[in-house]
Amino acid sequence: MSTSTSTRSALTFLGAAGTVTGSKFLVETDGARLLIDCGLFQGPRQWRRRNWDPPAVEPSSLDAVVLTHAHLDHCGYLPLLVRHGFTGPVVCSPGTAALAAIVLRDAAHLEELEAEYARRDGYSKHSPALPLFDTADAERAITLLHPHTGDDPVPLPGGANVSLHPSAHILGSTFAVLDAGGVRTLFTGDMGRPVHPLLTPPAPAVETDVVVTESTYGARSHAANGRNVLAAAITATARRGGVCLLPAFAVDRTPSLMMILNELMQTGAIPSLPVHVDSPMALRALEVYRRAAAAHDPQLRPEVTAEVLSRVHLDAARGDSERLNRPSGPCVVISASGMATGGRVLHHLAAQLPDPRNTVLLTGYQVPGTRGAALADGAHQVKIHGEYVPVRAQVVVVDGFSAHADAEELIAWFATVRPPRAAYVVHGEPDSAATFAARLGAELGWNAVVPAYREKVALRARER
Secondary structure: OEOOOOOOOEEEEOOOOOOOOOOEEEEEOOOOEEEEEEOOOOOOHHHHHHHHOOOOOOHHHOOEEEOOOOOHHHHOOHHHHHHOOOOOOEEEOHHHHHHHHHHHHHHHHHHHHHHHHHHHHOOOOOOOOOOOOOHHHHHHHHHOEEEOOOOOOEEOHHHOEEEEEEOOOOOOOEEEEEEEOOEEEEEOOOOOOOOOOOEOOOOOOOOOOEEEEEOOEOOOOOOOOHHHHHHHHHHHHHHHOOEEEEEOOOOOHHHHHHHHHHHHHHOOOOOOOOEEEOOHHHHHHHHHHHHHHHOOOOOEOOOOOOOHHHOOEEOOOHHHHHHOOOOOOOEEEEEOOOOOOOOOHHHHHHHHOOOOOOEEEEOOOOOOOOHHHHHHOOOOEEEEOOEEEEOOOEEEEOOOOOOOOEHHHHHHHHOOOOOOOEEEEEOOOHHHHHHHHHHHHHHHOOOEEOOOOOOEEEOOOOEO
């Protein structure tokens, strides 16, 4: 006997469909319009252009937004949503609220800075060059963040509710379980891994009617020797008298790398080198992690302490950053952004890529179309601030440090619950999503589908 549900409940894929970026999922019932995640498109121009399109749903018609975590491709569209009329609450965890405020302010600053560069140097196709959104938009969005502690259900308009469960991707990251229109849907957001340098494992999977799952590594398994590759590259670079430049996501990868580098130095796996964190955003995010460690946040592993997260040179001033373009001796420089799409790391790359003594270490996923992906693919030049820079430095891709669960880890996590009525595989490149959907069907017996961008599907409960 099936549960009575509204046949008008629907789910529309407004992002992260056909690509690994721009997560936005619209849930509509008889009583509510809800958006799960609200991310910017990143990577190739074909995706980034979508950020400039009119909103796919009238923002003022939305009752609430739920954020799974604070990465830009999950929260970065909020300032635009607010600019176009959204005034409802944005439900998230306390960690997400703290980090999202940092991410949104930084994104607005970079948008304004990029527009300034484009106006000054004349390389924009638009006149005058304008930011996608500005600081005022970001500040208004931040005021709408409603942090919720614990995994008890949060009431939403139209009789809906949502519960948030730790997902071990970044501090505050969650998977969301939405009860709306008589249907329970699990949105993984970015699912983390059982083993993380900073975070405790994800909460157990929850049995639901529908699943919307990421598939970033849906066709791959993480390498197990990442630390060895990292250690060998750093040691070789130090012997050459060069600089190790690590483009790193400010919010989680930077503190994770700090923990790993500290452990490698303590064990003698790498020489004792100065480690510089050169990213104002990373430093602000690091302070959130330190406060969480001091408060013994249960999402953090016990060995993660505020003291360990302070064992680096923290370079916030512009003069400090400029000196790191050409350091006086071997060192490690960690700087954002992780895919070299913006931020101070661009100035370091412009200065350091032409020198063969140096090494660029890519420790995270590189979205196709980004500078990071170009470097990983062996580009001989990359364009930075309108100018092509030769790549003579070593470029090393270090696998195994991703904070995304790989295919094996996702399958193992989902295997603990009964099959849902339907599973929608999103947030992956086309091959990755298709491969993972096929595995869900073959190994778990799931009805798994890869939806198209802006496709709308009915939401119905499975038979009980």
